[in-house]
Amino acid sequence: MIEKKWKLVHATQTFISDEKLKEYIQYIYYVLMTRGIRGTYLYVCDSELRKYISQYVDTL
Numbered sequence: 001m002i003e004k005k006w007k008l009v010h011a012t013q014t015f016i017s018d019e020k021l022k023e024y025i026q027y028i029y030y031v032l033m034t035r036g037i038r039g040t041y042l043y044v045c046d047s048e049l050r051k052y053i054s055q056y057v058d059t060l
Contacts, residue, residue: 033057
């Protein structure tokens with residue numbers, strides 16, 4: 001199987017593996033979800049994805 005490589009669009013123009021891309025995206029979401037001044041709202045349209053995410057995010 002050929003491993004896909006993704007090119008990050010920033011100064012280094014580095015190619016990374018799928019696993020590293022996943023880690024990078026997860027880190028971005030972590031930062032966005034933890035840096036809100038008055039909280040952060042996450043709206044999920046897909047009901048199955050909403051159920052999955054609700055396991056990890058407290059809802060009011």
